[in-house]
Amino acid sequence: MVKTGEYNLLKVIKEKPMGVFLDDGDVGILLPKRFVPPATKIGDEVKVFIYHDGEDRLIATTQQPLAILGEIVKLKVVNTTPHGAFLDWGLMKDLFIPRSRQVSFMQTGGEYLVKIMLDEQTGRLYATERLEPFLSNETLTVKEMEPVDLVVYRKSDLGYVVIVNNKHTGLLHFNEVYRPIQIGNRFTGFIKKIYPYDENGEFKIDVVAGKPGYNRVEDESAKVLRLLNENDGYLPYNDKSSPEVIYSFFGMSKKTFKMTTGKLYRERIIEFTQTGIKLLKE
Numbered sequence: 001m002v003k004t005g006e007y008n009l010l011k012v013i014k015e016k017p018m019g020v021f022l023d024d025g026d027v028g029i030l031l032p033k034r035f036v037p038p039a040t041k042i043g044d045e046v047k048v049f050i051y052h053d054g055e056d057r058l059i060a061t062t063q064q065p066l067a068i069l070g071e072i073v074k075l076k077v078v079n080t081t082p083h084g085a086f087l088d089w090g091l092m093k094d095l096f097i098p099r100s101r102q103v104s105f106m107q108t109g110g111e112y113l114v115k116i117m118l119d120e121q122t123g124r125l126y127a128t129e130r131l132e133p134f135l136s137n138e139t140l141t142v143k144e145m146e147p148v149d150l151v152v153y154r155k156s157d158l159g160y161v162v163i164v165n166n167k168h169t170g171l172l173h174f175n176e177v178y179r180p181i182q183i184g185n186r187f188t189g190f191i192k193k194i195y196p197y198d199e200n201g202e203f204k205i206d207v208v209a210g211k212p213g214y215n216r217v218e219d220e221s222a223k224v225l226r227l228l229n230e231n232d233g234y235l236p237y238n239d240k241s242s243p244e245v246i247y248s249f250f251g252m253s254k255k256t257f258k259m260t261t262g263k264l265y266r267e268r269i270i271e272f273t274q275t276g277i278k279l280l281k282e
Contacts, residue, residue: 002029004050004058005069005118005125012044022046022060031060052124054093066090072115072131072151072166074184077106087114087127101128113153113184115166137168137202142191145212150189152181162207164191170205177209179251210256220252220260225279228270233279238272 002008002024010022010029020036021028031048040046048060049068066089067073075087078094085106086094097106097114104112106129114127115134131153142148142164150172151163159173160181170191190212195204211219227250228235237246238261243254250257261277264270270277 001025002050002058003069004052004123005116007047007049007068008060009045009047010060012040012042012046015042020046022048024058029058029060031062035060035062037062049091051091051093056124061091063091067116069116069118069125070166072113072163073186074111074113074151075127076111077108080106080108087112089116095125095127097127097129101126101130103129111184113151131163135163135167135169137205140194140203140205141165141167142194142205144191144194147188147190147211148207150187150207150209152183152185154183162189164205164207168205170207172207172209176253179247220250220256221264223250223252224257224260224264224277225269228277228279233281234273234276236276238276 002010010024012020013023013028014021017033019031019033020040022031029050031046035048037046046060046062048062049065050058050060053059066075073089075089075095077085078088079086082099084096084098085102086096089095095116104110106112112129113131114129115131117126117128118124119126148164149166150170151166152172153161153163153169155161156171159171159177162170162172164170172189187209188211189207189209191205192208193206195206198204235249237249237257239254239258241254246252246254246257252260261270261272265272268280270279272278
């Protein structure tokens with residue numbers, strides 16, 4: 001069955017001047033000529049995204065939208081009408097968000113966090129800015145130390161509330177933020193801590209950007225070694241350097257820097273000096 005708003009792997013059943021038709025179990029779905037991969041022929045399978053065109057017909061494209069059905073993403077408004085707004089999501093036809101689904105007073109050029117939805121009656125895709133009904137921590141699908149997808153939702157007194165895997169909300173504490181972030185930013189992270197039910201019957205989640213534990217150190221070791229090699233084997237940074245200075249040069253927290261350099265020291269790859277770190281000669 002063809003799934004609207006998602007990627008589908010469909011077989012080419014007909015070739016026409018305007019493009020090729022893909023097997024949907026009926027008359028076929030058009031993949032316009034401009035999106036047909038070179039040398040495509042009848043019988044080939046093509047990965048396409050399915051949505052409705054300007055005339056409300058199902059159509060296929062090899063373009064990749066900025067988000068698919070069920071995902072939460074920040075999109076820019078390209079036009080507004082009394083009935084709603086149109087959002088650029090990377091396809092030929094813009095995505096509509098009805099006024100009834102808006103929380104902000106949307107303006108052309110503005111960027112807003114929305115969820116991609118499917119109207120069950122019409123089968124058409126639309127966006128909604130009303131995200132809260134789709135986010136819940138009553139029953140969790142994640143566990144501690146598990147890698148997750150994070151989207152920055154809003155700022156709070158303690159840090160940034162983030163959307164976890166498009167399903168839950170978590171907190172990224174200010175002391176775990178080591179680079180500028182904005183509402184709508186998407187990045188990978190992991191679950192640091194899950195707290196028991198609160199007075200509202202929901203779990204609370206603390207998250208951290210990046211990879212957990214020493215997996216992160218493994219990634220950062222190569223960076224430190226590269227920077228050492230680029231600077232004649234010496235860098236004027238150590239555990240006495242401020243977190244701001246460490247982040248400005250290395251792009252990592254001071255905690256990660258200390259873990260990484262400690263690991264390299266134990267492996268006898270670097271040595272600590274009074275003023276910095278030095279690469280040992282083989």
